[in-house]
Amino acid sequence: MIVILKQNAKKPSVDHLLTDLTGLGLKTDLISGEQKQIITLIGDVTKVDIESLLARECVENVRRISEPYKEANRKFHPTDTVIEVAGQKIGGGHFCVMSGPCSVETEEQIIGVAERVKAAGANFLRGGAFKPRTSPYAFQGLRAEGIELLLKAKQATGLPIVTEIMSLQHLDLFADVDVIQVGARNMQHFELLKELGHCDKPILLKRGLSSTIEEWLMSAEYIMAGGNHNVILCERGIRTYETMTRNTLDISAVPLLKQISHLPIIIDPSHATGLTTLVEPLSKAAIAAGADGLMIEVHNDPGKALSDGAQSLTPDQFDGVMDSIKRQLAFEEKTIG
Amino acid sequence: MIVILKQNAKKPSVDHLLTDLTGLGLKTDLISGEQKQIITLIGDVTKVDIESLLARECVENVRRISEPYKEANRKFHPTDTVIEVAGQKIGGGHFCVMSGPCSVETEEQIIGVAERVKAAGANFLRGGAFKPRTSPYAFQGLRAEGIELLLKAKQATGLPIVTEIMSLQHLDLFADVDVIQVGARNMQHFELLKELGHCDKPILLKRGLSSTIEEWLMSAEYIMAGGNHNVILCERGIRTYETMTRNTLDISAVPLLKQISHLPIIIDPSHATGLTTLVEPLSKAAIAAGADGLMIEVHNDPGKALSDGAQSLTPDQFDGVMDSIKRQLAFEEKTIG
Amino acid sequence: MIVILKQNAKKPSVDHLLTDLTGLGLKTDLISGEQKQIITLIGDVTKVDIESLLARECVENVRRISEPYKEANRKFHPTDTVIEVAGQKIGGGHFCVMSGPCSVETEEQIIGVAERVKAAGANFLRGGAFKPRTSPYAFQGLRAEGIELLLKAKQATGLPIVTEIMSLQHLDLFADVDVIQVGARNMQHFELLKELGHCDKPILLKRGLSSTIEEWLMSAEYIMAGGNHNVILCERGIRTYETMTRNTLDISAVPLLKQISHLPIIIDPSHATGLTTLVEPLSKAAIAAGADGLMIEVHNDPGKALSDGAQSLTPDQFDGVMDSIKRQLAFEEKTIG
Amino acid sequence: MIVILKQNAKKPSVDHLLTDLTGLGLKTDLISGEQKQIITLIGDVTKVDIESLLARECVENVRRISEPYKEANRKFHPTDTVIEVAGQKIGGGHFCVMSGPCSVETEEQIIGVAERVKAAGANFLRGGAFKPRTSPYAFQGLRAEGIELLLKAKQATGLPIVTEIMSLQHLDLFADVDVIQVGARNMQHFELLKELGHCDKPILLKRGLSSTIEEWLMSAEYIMAGGNHNVILCERGIRTYETMTRNTLDISAVPLLKQISHLPIIIDPSHATGLTTLVEPLSKAAIAAGADGLMIEVHNDPGKALSDGAQSLTPDQFDGVMDSIKRQLAFEEKTIG
Known part of the structure; x- marks a missing residue:
C-alpha cells in the first residue's frame, strides 16, 4: 500500500x-x-x-498495490479448484452444463425438461424455486414446493440440482440441493454469504448486476473465509448502456479470472443477452475463452413460461446447441462431468 | 401494452x-x-x-406503455406522501437532515456526535450498526450492540434514529428504531422488502448501485404492496465509468421522481461522491432541485473512523454545512422537521 | 412508429x-x-x-418499431457483404488478420514487424501514422511520414495496409492506403463519414467508446448512404465501470450484428482489454462467436514502444497466438484471406 | 509516478x-x-x-500521482479564469445564460427567438448551423446559411452568438462567431482542438458522451497548449444505463472542477435530460452547485422544430424559468454578464 x-x-x-x-x-x-x-x-x-x-x-x-482477496487468489493457491459434487466434477478441465427452466412450474414440466436436457448431455438440472422478480405482481416461484419438485426430477433422472437461495431463513429447505446458487441481486447480501461459508455445499456465485471483478472475488472471499472453499463463479452479463442485449456479457472475465484466481468460472449466456439466438455462438465463445461450464435456460414451452420465456430454448433447440457445444469441447479436449 | x-x-x-x-x-x-x-x-x-x-x-x-408501479405512482396518488415519525415530518414541504457516523463505534462517540449534529440542526441521528463491507476482513459493525448504543444516543438527545437492516433475521432488534434503512446492496433483496411491507415503521429505501429509477420504484412497490406506505427514497449516487467521484449523483432523479411519484426523496451526498469537499455544494443543489431531505455523514474523528472516514465531515465542518443548508432552505421557504 | x-x-x-x-x-x-x-x-x-x-x-x-438503418440492414440486403481489396477478401467466410504496431516509428521497425506478422500468417499490416492521444504532450504519430513508411513496408512485404484517418484535410495522403480506419473517437465525426462515403476504399469503422450498436450502424449508414458500401465494423471494447480491463469487449455484438446486418465484423482484442495475456483467448472466442477477422497489435519491442506498449505482443508471442488462431479457424472451416 | x-x-x-x-x-x-x-x-x-x-x-x-494536465490545473493557475467576449464576462462570479434553438431554421425564427430570450434575460444566443445527427437522413442544419442567419440575429439584438463547429474545413465561416462550440461527439477530435488552440476566440468545450473529467480537461489542455486559454467547460450529461432521462447530469462535476481547475464551467440541462420539465429544477441546482452559466434550448414552436423539439422550452416557458434563475442568482449574489 x-x-x-x-x-x-x-x-x-x-x-x-x-x-x-x-x-x-x-x-x-x-x-x-x-x-x-x-x-x-x-x-x-x-x-x-x-x-x-x-x-x-x-x-x-x-x-493499494496488492490484491485484497487471499483465499480466492491464485498467487496463494496456484492449483485449479476442482469442485466434486454428486459424482460430477467442475473445474480443472472438467466442464459442466447446467440446464433447465427459469422457474419450476409443475412436476410434469420439470421432469419433462430434466429428461430432455439429460438426454442432450447436460449434467446438472437448474430450475428456480425462489424467484427474484423486479415486480411484486409477477410470479414469485413455487418456493418450498418448487424445491420438492426439483428433488423429484433429480430422483427421476439422477441429475444433481442447482437452485437459487434468496434468504437465510430458507436455508433448511436446501438440505438436499446439490449446488446452492446465489443470484446477481444477492451477490453482496453479506449475511447470506457468511452463513453459506459455514455449509458444506458448493456455492454458485453469480456476478452482481454491476459488480467489478474484484468485488465479485471479495464476495467469494466472504464464503471462503468461513471455511467453504467450494465456490463456482458465474458470469451472467453486466449492466451497460447498450440496450439491444439485456446485459453485456463480459467474456474477458473468463481468461482474466483464470489468471488471478483458481476458482472455476462458468458462463450464463441466457441471462447475459436475453436472446435465444445468441446462446449457441456465445456458448462456443465461452468454451474458446476457457470457461469451465455453461448455464443455459431450457423450457418445454417458452411462450407459456411463467418467467423469462424469451431467453429460454426449447428442448429441440437445446439439442442443436448441445451438438455444437460438444464439438467445441472435443476440439478443446474437455469433457462434460 | x-x-x-x-x-x-x-x-x-x-x-x-x-x-x-x-x-x-x-x-x-x-x-x-x-x-x-x-x-x-x-x-x-x-x-x-x-x-x-x-x-x-x-x-x-x-x-409497455403504462408504468408497472401503482402504489408509488403519482397518477393514482396525486398528493405528496408525508411521513410522520417521532414528532418529525418528511415530505410535502417538510425537510429532514439525517446525520451521524458511518459506523457506531462507542457510546461516547455516538452520543458525542449526536449532540453535535442536533446542535447544528439535524433532526435525525443516523449510524450504522450492521455494516455491509466489500471485504470480509473489514470492520463489520457492532451489530446488536450498535443498535443499543444508538438507542442510548436517542435517549440522550431525543433525536429519532435511522439505521440499516441487512437481514430479515435481525428484524426483532429494530423494534425501537424509528426509521429502518434498506441499503443500496439490498434494494432488490425482495424477501426483506416483502417482510418490511408488513411492519409499521418508515422505510428509507436507498437506490441500488446501478438500479434504474423504475426498478427502484418497483422495490418501493414491494414494500407498499404489503401495506406499508411509509417509504422514503434516497438517491446515493449510481455506478458509472467516472472515477474521480466514488459514484455519480443522479440529481435529475429528484425532480423526475417528484413528477412520477408521491414519495419523499432525499439525497446522500456523502456516499454519492465520497468527497467531503463536495457535501456542501451538493446539499445546496439537492435543495434547489426539490429534495425532501439530506443524509450526511459526520464523525468525531474521521481519520480514525472504522469505516468511510474519507467522506465524513467533522462536527465543525458540519456546522458550516448546516449554516449553508439553512440559508438555502429559508430561500426555498422550507423548514426542517 | x-x-x-x-x-x-x-x-x-x-x-x-x-x-x-x-x-x-x-x-x-x-x-x-x-x-x-x-x-x-x-x-x-x-x-x-x-x-x-x-x-x-x-x-x-x-x-419506433422498425430499424432506422437501411443500407446496413440485413432485412433489405440478405447476403453477406464481402469486401475485396488488394487480392484479399473479408466477410462471407473469408477471415482477415490485421496486425502491426500501434504507432509507426521507424522504417526498420515497421518493415521488421511487417515481415514477422506476414510470416506468422497475418494478411494485412496495421500501423498508426496519425495517433489520437488523450494528452497533447504524448507522441502524436509520424503523420505523413508514417504513411510513407507504411507504404514502404507494403512494398517490401506485399501486405495491404490499414491506417487511421483523423481529419478530412489529410484525405489526400491516404491515396495509396488500402483500408482507411475511422477510430473510436471519430465514429460520430459525421463530416468525415460523409466524405468517406464518396471514396472508393474500404472503411474500417471502429465502434465508439460508448456507442450503441444502433448508433454504430447509423455511422456505417452515413458512409453507405454516400455510395461507399465497403464498410467493415470493428468492435474494440466499450466503456463500462469495470477497471481491470481497459474496456469491456462486447462479444455479443458479433453474433447480433451477423443477424441484423450483412457487414463484416472484426474484433480488436488488444484495445478491448489492454492486456496482452488476454489476446489469445479472446481471439479464439471471437472466431467461435463468428467474427470475420481480428486486429492485433504487435511491436518489435513493446517496452520501448512510443504508444500502447502494454497491449502489444512481441513477434514471438504473436507466432504463438497465430498458431492458436489457425487451429480455431481450421475447426470452423474458415480461411485467412 | x-x-x-x-x-x-x-x-x-x-x-x-x-x-x-x-x-x-x-x-x-x-x-x-x-x-x-x-x-x-x-x-x-x-x-x-x-x-x-x-x-x-x-x-x-x-x-500516476500527479495530474497530467498543467494549463487547466488550478494548482498552477490558482485564479479563476474570466472569459471576456463582446462585452460579456463568464467565470469568476460572472454568470452567463446561452439560449436559443437547437437548429437555426429561418431568419424569422432565429430573430424571433433571439428577441424573446434577450427580453427574458439571456446574454448569449445559441443556435445550431452545423448539426451532428445520428442519422444521415435527419436534418443536418442550414450550415453556412445558418451562420449567416445567426449573425443577422446578432445584429438585430446585440446578443453575441455561440454555435458549433463540426470540421476544421469550416473554420473560416466562424470568423464573426463570438464563441465556438465543440460538441460532445468532437471532444476528442484532436486535430480540431489543436487548430482551435491557435485561434483567439473563446471555445465552449462540451464533455464527451462518456468522457471522464480527466479526459475532458486533457481536451481543454489540447486547446490551451496551443496558446488559446479561453476555454469554457460545459457539462451536458453523461451516458449511463438509466433510460428515463436521455443522459445523466453529472452535477458533482461542477464543484469538483471548481477545485481542480480554474476554467469556467456551465451546465446544459436541456441535453442532459431531454425533458423540458426538468430544466428549471436543474438550472437552480446548477447555480446552487456553483456553475458559471447555463445553456438552455428555446424554440418558438417545439412541436414543429426540425431537431430536438422535445427538450426545447417555448419562449413563454423560458420566461418562467428565467424568473426562477434570476431569483436563485440574486440569492447567490451573482449577476448575468
Whole structure:
C-alpha cells in the first residue's frame, strides 16, 4: 500500500501517521521528492481502512498495490479448484452444463425438461424455486414446493440440482440441493454469504448486476473465509448502456479470472443477452475463452413460461446447441462431468 | 401494452395469441399495416409476462406503455406522501437532515456526535450498526450492540434514529428504531422488502448501485404492496465509468421522481461522491432541485473512523454545512422537521 | 412508429397531429382504449423527427418499431457483404488478420514487424501514422511520414495496409492506403463519414467508446448512404465501470450484428482489454462467436514502444497466438484471406 | 509516478529500467520491501509512456500521482479564469445564460427567438448551423446559411452568438462567431482542438458522451497548449444505463472542477435530460452547485422544430424559468454578464 502525502503536509501530522501505521505492525518507508512525499506500507494491509487514511489531514491519496482477496487468489493457491459434487466434477478441465427452466412450474414440466436436457448431455438440472422478480405482481416461484419438485426430477433422472437461495431463513429447505446458487441481486447480501461459508455445499456465485471483478472475488472471499472453499463463479452479463442485449456479457472475465484466481468460472449466456439466438455462438465463445461450464435456460414451452420465456430454448433447440457445444469441447479436449 | 408481430406472422399463431390474451381479461385490437401488424392491449397488464410473449413464434417485440408501479405512482396518488415519525415530518414541504457516523463505534462517540449534529440542526441521528463491507476482513459493525448504543444516543438527545437492516433475521432488534434503512446492496433483496411491507415503521429505501429509477420504484412497490406506505427514497449516487467521484449523483432523479411519484426523496451526498469537499455544494443543489431531505455523514474523528472516514465531515465542518443548508432552505421557504 | 397520446389529449390537438402526419405521406390509425389512445404510423418514417412529435402537447411517448438503418440492414440486403481489396477478401467466410504496431516509428521497425506478422500468417499490416492521444504532450504519430513508411513496408512485404484517418484535410495522403480506419473517437465525426462515403476504399469503422450498436450502424449508414458500401465494423471494447480491463469487449455484438446486418465484423482484442495475456483467448472466442477477422497489435519491442506498449505482443508471442488462431479457424472451416 | 515491480523482477531488468528512467531526466528511488519493490519517479513525467513501462518484463503496475494536465490545473493557475467576449464576462462570479434553438431554421425564427430570450434575460444566443445527427437522413442544419442567419440575429439584438463547429474545413465561416462550440461527439477530435488552440476566440468545450473529467480537461489542455486559454467547460450529461432521462447530469462535476481547475464551467440541462420539465429544477441546482452559466434550448414552436423539439422550452416557458434563475442568482449574489 502506498500513501501519497499532501504537498503541504506538516511534519507532526506525518509523524503521527507513521506512528499509527507502525502500531498496526506494518513496515513503513517515507520517501521525499521535490513535489511529493510518499509512504510505502509493507505487511498485512487487509485491515487498514483506506477511507480513514484518506481522512487524515496530511494524506492526499492511498493506492493499494496488492490484491485484497487471499483465499480466492491464485498467487496463494496456484492449483485449479476442482469442485466434486454428486459424482460430477467442475473445474480443472472438467466442464459442466447446467440446464433447465427459469422457474419450476409443475412436476410434469420439470421432469419433462430434466429428461430432455439429460438426454442432450447436460449434467446438472437448474430450475428456480425462489424467484427474484423486479415486480411484486409477477410470479414469485413455487418456493418450498418448487424445491420438492426439483428433488423429484433429480430422483427421476439422477441429475444433481442447482437452485437459487434468496434468504437465510430458507436455508433448511436446501438440505438436499446439490449446488446452492446465489443470484446477481444477492451477490453482496453479506449475511447470506457468511452463513453459506459455514455449509458444506458448493456455492454458485453469480456476478452482481454491476459488480467489478474484484468485488465479485471479495464476495467469494466472504464464503471462503468461513471455511467453504467450494465456490463456482458465474458470469451472467453486466449492466451497460447498450440496450439491444439485456446485459453485456463480459467474456474477458473468463481468461482474466483464470489468471488471478483458481476458482472455476462458468458462463450464463441466457441471462447475459436475453436472446435465444445468441446462446449457441456465445456458448462456443465461452468454451474458446476457457470457461469451465455453461448455464443455459431450457423450457418445454417458452411462450407459456411463467418467467423469462424469451431467453429460454426449447428442448429441440437445446439439442442443436448441445451438438455444437460438444464439438467445441472435443476440439478443446474437455469433457462434460 | 403493444405487441408488435413479425412480418411473416402466421394467422393461426396470431389467432391463438389473441385468444390467450382475451382469456386474461384484456381488450385487444389487431391493426394491420403494409409492413407491420400490431396488437394493442388495454386492461390490467401487470400480470402479463412480457418475456413469454416475446417467446411466441409470431411476436417480434412488446412495448409497455403504462408504468408497472401503482402504489408509488403519482397518477393514482396525486398528493405528496408525508411521513410522520417521532414528532418529525418528511415530505410535502417538510425537510429532514439525517446525520451521524458511518459506523457506531462507542457510546461516547455516538452520543458525542449526536449532540453535535442536533446542535447544528439535524433532526435525525443516523449510524450504522450492521455494516455491509466489500471485504470480509473489514470492520463489520457492532451489530446488536450498535443498535443499543444508538438507542442510548436517542435517549440522550431525543433525536429519532435511522439505521440499516441487512437481514430479515435481525428484524426483532429494530423494534425501537424509528426509521429502518434498506441499503443500496439490498434494494432488490425482495424477501426483506416483502417482510418490511408488513411492519409499521418508515422505510428509507436507498437506490441500488446501478438500479434504474423504475426498478427502484418497483422495490418501493414491494414494500407498499404489503401495506406499508411509509417509504422514503434516497438517491446515493449510481455506478458509472467516472472515477474521480466514488459514484455519480443522479440529481435529475429528484425532480423526475417528484413528477412520477408521491414519495419523499432525499439525497446522500456523502456516499454519492465520497468527497467531503463536495457535501456542501451538493446539499445546496439537492435543495434547489426539490429534495425532501439530506443524509450526511459526520464523525468525531474521521481519520480514525472504522469505516468511510474519507467522506465524513467533522462536527465543525458540519456546522458550516448546516449554516449553508439553512440559508438555502429559508430561500426555498422550507423548514426542517 | 407508434405515437402514444396523453390521457387528457384534446381532440383538436389530436386532429391537428393526424393531419400533419398524413401530410407527410404516412398512413395513420387512431386506436382508442379506456386508458390510452394510440396512433400507428405506416410508411417511410425515417424523416419523422421523434423529438418534435414528443414536443406536441397531446403526445406522451413515441416508439419506433422498425430499424432506422437501411443500407446496413440485413432485412433489405440478405447476403453477406464481402469486401475485396488488394487480392484479399473479408466477410462471407473469408477471415482477415490485421496486425502491426500501434504507432509507426521507424522504417526498420515497421518493415521488421511487417515481415514477422506476414510470416506468422497475418494478411494485412496495421500501423498508426496519425495517433489520437488523450494528452497533447504524448507522441502524436509520424503523420505523413508514417504513411510513407507504411507504404514502404507494403512494398517490401506485399501486405495491404490499414491506417487511421483523423481529419478530412489529410484525405489526400491516404491515396495509396488500402483500408482507411475511422477510430473510436471519430465514429460520430459525421463530416468525415460523409466524405468517406464518396471514396472508393474500404472503411474500417471502429465502434465508439460508448456507442450503441444502433448508433454504430447509423455511422456505417452515413458512409453507405454516400455510395461507399465497403464498410467493415470493428468492435474494440466499450466503456463500462469495470477497471481491470481497459474496456469491456462486447462479444455479443458479433453474433447480433451477423443477424441484423450483412457487414463484416472484426474484433480488436488488444484495445478491448489492454492486456496482452488476454489476446489469445479472446481471439479464439471471437472466431467461435463468428467474427470475420481480428486486429492485433504487435511491436518489435513493446517496452520501448512510443504508444500502447502494454497491449502489444512481441513477434514471438504473436507466432504463438497465430498458431492458436489457425487451429480455431481450421475447426470452423474458415480461411485467412 | 510510482512503478510497482513484479515479485520476481530480475536485477538486470530493473537496473536497465532505472538507467532508462534516469536518462529521461527523472529522479528515481528504488524501495525494497518483503513483498514488493517500488520505484518512485520525481520530475516531469508528462512524457513518460505508461503503456510502455507496463510492457517491461519487470513491471507489474504503474500509478500516476500527479495530474497530467498543467494549463487547466488550478494548482498552477490558482485564479479563476474570466472569459471576456463582446462585452460579456463568464467565470469568476460572472454568470452567463446561452439560449436559443437547437437548429437555426429561418431568419424569422432565429430573430424571433433571439428577441424573446434577450427580453427574458439571456446574454448569449445559441443556435445550431452545423448539426451532428445520428442519422444521415435527419436534418443536418442550414450550415453556412445558418451562420449567416445567426449573425443577422446578432445584429438585430446585440446578443453575441455561440454555435458549433463540426470540421476544421469550416473554420473560416466562424470568423464573426463570438464563441465556438465543440460538441460532445468532437471532444476528442484532436486535430480540431489543436487548430482551435491557435485561434483567439473563446471555445465552449462540451464533455464527451462518456468522457471522464480527466479526459475532458486533457481536451481543454489540447486547446490551451496551443496558446488559446479561453476555454469554457460545459457539462451536458453523461451516458449511463438509466433510460428515463436521455443522459445523466453529472452535477458533482461542477464543484469538483471548481477545485481542480480554474476554467469556467456551465451546465446544459436541456441535453442532459431531454425533458423540458426538468430544466428549471436543474438550472437552480446548477447555480446552487456553483456553475458559471447555463445553456438552455428555446424554440418558438417545439412541436414543429426540425431537431430536438422535445427538450426545447417555448419562449413563454423560458420566461418562467428565467424568473426562477434570476431569483436563485440574486440569492447567490451573482449577476448575468
